[in-house]
Amino acid sequence: MSSDRLVLRVEGLGKSYRIGEREPYKALRDVLTDALRTPARIAHGIRRTKAVPTDLIWALSEVSFDVRQGEVLGLIGRNGAGKSTLLKILSRITEPTQGQVTLRGRVGSLLEVGTGFHPELTGRENVYLNGTILGMRRAEISRRFDDIVEFSGVERFLDTPVKRYSSGMQVRLAFAVAAHLEPEILLVDEVLAVGDAEFQEKCLGKMRDVTREGRTVVFVSHNLAAVRSLCSRALVLEQGRLVFDGSAADAVDRYLQRAGGARDSAVIEGDALASRLVKSRIYGDSPLFRCNRIAILDESGTPSVGFRSDEEATIAIDFTVLRTVPGMRLLVTLTDANQSVVLRTENIDDADLDGPVRLEPGDYRASVVLPRGLLGDARLDLNVSLISEVNQVLDYGAVAELAFNFAGHGSNTRGKAYLRPRLSWQTDVAAPVV
């Protein structure tokens, strides 16, 4: 769909912000005291130039890329990587400090839906107000009004002030307006994070339509599955720098690899482990065992925090038994952000076991494999417990927490689900009903 026509060129783009103890806006007092200080400084022979770069922070630096017509460009990176700053420059909200952007045609930005919505105005009035704020002509809004209303699903409340709307309804109406913008370049930031699952799916569908019409889209999201399914190409930003420019799938891989930053967050050991242990009951002064290291490993045995759902992940627990443990229990749970348990597994679940796991003093490694094609899109917390249990009496518990990501892959990218196992399906011609 992309042609050779260049619609956006970013060259050596940089943006710096001044930081420091001072609040972002000055009080007149500050200016006056500065003014008073300056002659004093001159009197002391101290000259300070204005361009002391000590308190400058570069939110974006040396970013260059081209976008051709019809391309759907994803923009991924951790919080603070510069994604929003880049979008703000592209949408002219703020000026770059360095470099330049050349763009052709009208730019529509959806950095936040519902900008300019006024609670006292009715739904109908807000559609017009918001539409013009987003750069639509009044005639254009009138022409598309019915589509907008239908898309939002708030027909019945059109003449009610939006302050009486539920927040979901407000968002739907706002997105409906935005979705009917027809700019040559559309900038989208995280709008898909709003609304219920059904509405999110509708938004994704709309985005697909937009891209099919040959419009150029720059899309920022933490929803990696959406980036992968919508975007033909993606950029990865890291601390204001462009570190990857390529296919969306590769960009997501790259991002997941880097998401944890240093590799050691896939591993927890030593003091870090000790500080994260949750001791539920300590067996006297002399513990039965000591946990040394917990790690999440990929197929090659390398610690990793980012996995695709078609990859295997191994949880490895290294521990030392100090005195004979009559019944060793190892418990692993995966929980989501809401603390709901997604998965739970224990070493004593194993059907081949008869009786408790008795361990003599020594070093041990326990590992459990999360098979490929089990988990869908999820950011999960790993909780590990080591328990000595005899006759259901809990003697010692230790829990450590780690976080890691799974991202959907291939056909697994549509819809959000913690579990996306490959189950066997069969579709046959039904026997005719007699």
Add this chain to the structure above:
Amino acid sequence: MSAITDSAFGGERVTVLRARRGWASLDLRELWEYRELLYFLVWRDVKIRYKQTAVGAAWVIIQPLLQAAVFTVVFGKFGHLPTNDVPYSVLTFTALVPWLLFVNALTSSTRSFVDNQPLVTKVYIPRIFIPIAPVLSGLVDFTIGLFVLGGILAWYRIVPPLHVLLLPFFILFAIVTSIAVTLWLSALNVRYRDVQYTIPFLSQAWFFATPVAYSALVFPAHLRMWLGVNPMAGVVQGFRWAIIGHQAGQVGHLMLLSFGVVLVLLVGGLEYFRRVERSFADVV
């Protein structure tokens, strides 16, 4: 932001975004393209102004009438100010109509960027519309005020002179004066929030410096023209001249001085505004 042509872009009109330095010019073409937005911003202000009030839009009439009544009692009855035989309430109300336009603009416009933060930080629109819209939305109140003034004139059986036809010019002057002043104040307020807190004091001081509740005749003739340093004096005296023909021969120099001051304020204000506008989204 400028229009350039570049062969890689097929020679069509493209936009270049880069750090601007030095003198910035106003992009009139862009303002024209966004003109409907200005209309909607004004319309929004008008629509929501008197929501959730018991008497609603009647405030538009009540406010100036109450104020004129207070002045009439305080200054007219006790102050013994010279009025050249024009009823004091007519003299005051004629000045109050443009004064209220100005002072309402001062209050709402100065805060406009703070009140409309998302319009600065979440979308791009020509930002100059943000302080201008509240000034223009005040025109609704202003127009109603003019009708009330017409009623008062009829009550006193005062027929305006023929040069009342020049009134639209003075109305325009009142609008331009309001915009020129509020461009400065609104832009300053983005950086220095102190400005919005000085407005009550500023408008009070300005009120007494302007011949609204009194006549310019209280000043000796040779000093009168210097009132024009305050452009609102020019506006107010212009209104009086056009509507009641008051002091017809004496406003010339004062008006000219006011025009000059407004021109300087406006050009300077536009330039200051364009300069600081670049960093609005980062500091507001």
